[in-house]
Amino acid sequence: MPELPEVEVVRRGLAPHVDGRVITRVDVHEPRSLRRQIGGPEAFVQAVTGARVARLERRGKFLWWRLQDERGDELGEALMTHLGMSGQMRVRGGAAEAEADAGTVALSAPAPRGEGPASDPHRHRRIVLHLDDGAQVDFVDQRIFGGLWTSALEQDADGLPATPDSIDDLLPADVVGIGRDLLDPAQDREAVIAVMRARRAPIKALLLDQSLVSGIGNIYADEGLWAARTRFDAPGESLTRGRARRVLDGAEAVMHRALDVGGTSFDDLYVNVDGRSGYFARSLAAYGRAGEPCPRCGTIIRRSVLQQRSCFYCPNCQRKA
Known part of the structure; x- marks a missing residue:
């Protein structure tokens, strides 16, 4: 957490503020x-x-800013x-915000906006990037598990555009081993299914393997498995090929729905760039609902543990085999 939908919400929210802007100064508050x-x-x-920031791109849970020199190279x-x-990536000030306040730009259009209280970013502000229009992008991180760094660009092995938004096959070296999401x-998708069906590992462990398919964490793995009526430890x-496909398609569908409402927020640790929380948590079918009835059959949702991770599932309508 955050998983793919939350990082994509941040990318869409951040892009209008930083695309084409020059980073004029960096304040480091937490090395x-x-x-x-x-x-x-x-x-x-x-x-x-x-x-200069050429554009923002994302694969799985990784977000990166393509950089240019002053000539645009x-x-x-x-x-x-x-x-x-x-x-969190939080934006303060700048031309995009001023235009939005004046009614000339709708910042909410590129990214779905959730609801909920904004968190106070001051205490856990770690890095500040100052832009040439006066905007400031704060990297806020309470637990300091995330971070910023630079990575050289390399060609992707398959020669295809590195991301859906990319104009070439270049991606950061630190993302080369990360599977497409x-x-x-x-x-x-068929190659991913073939690998999954060739392994003895539990299906949830395979979904969490970022080298196989990226961006899925605990939340969307449990929700995708619930949608596909498949137990976490199968x-x-x-x-079967059909069930493996239903697991992946179910996870994809859940993530699209989460994107529509700004992602999943359980507290103020994940918010969009304007401080708003996503509200997909109210639509979860299995994750975090131990002791509550399954929305599909009414059986009580159970919690188990796999490889030190909580797993939420319906014992009636999710099958192991």
Whole structure:
């Protein structure tokens, strides 16, 4: 948490504020948020200061900013963003916000907006990126599991556009081993199914394997399995091709619905760039609902543990085999 829908909501919300903007200054309040940066905080500040943001791209839970020099030529590297367990990207000020206030730009159009109280970002502000229009992008992270860093661009192995929004096959080196996600039309769904059916591992463990299919975490794995009437501990090799496809299609459908309402928020650890929470939590069928009736058959939802992760399922309508 956040998972694919939440990161995509952040990408859509952030893009109008940063696309084409120049990063003029970086304030580092917490060096641990730059622990993945080769060369440390000084190298990070030097790499991104003065760079222009060409566009934002995402694969799975990874978000990155393609960077250009002052002439508009690509720098061959990207500013990586991973939200971890509690990371947020919050925007303050700038031209886009001013235009929205004046009624000339609708910032809510590119991204679904949820509802709920905005969290106070001041205490856990770790990195601040200042833009040339006066906007400030805050990286806020209570638990400091996420972070920012730069990563060189490499060609993707399949030669296809790196993401649905990409104009080429370049993606950060740190994302090369990450599988395409369920919202990527270039994903080879049949190849993923073949790998799943060749393994003995529980299906939920396979869904959480980011090298196989990215972006799925505990929430959308449980919801996708509920939609496909499949238990979390069913071995991959026990699934028919049709059931394996229904598991993936179910997870994809759930994530699309979550996107429509701004993602899933249980507290103020995940919010959009304007501080609003998503409200897909009220639509969950299984995750977090232990002791409540299954929306489909009325049987009480149970909680179990697999590889130190909670699993929520209906013992009646979710089959192991």
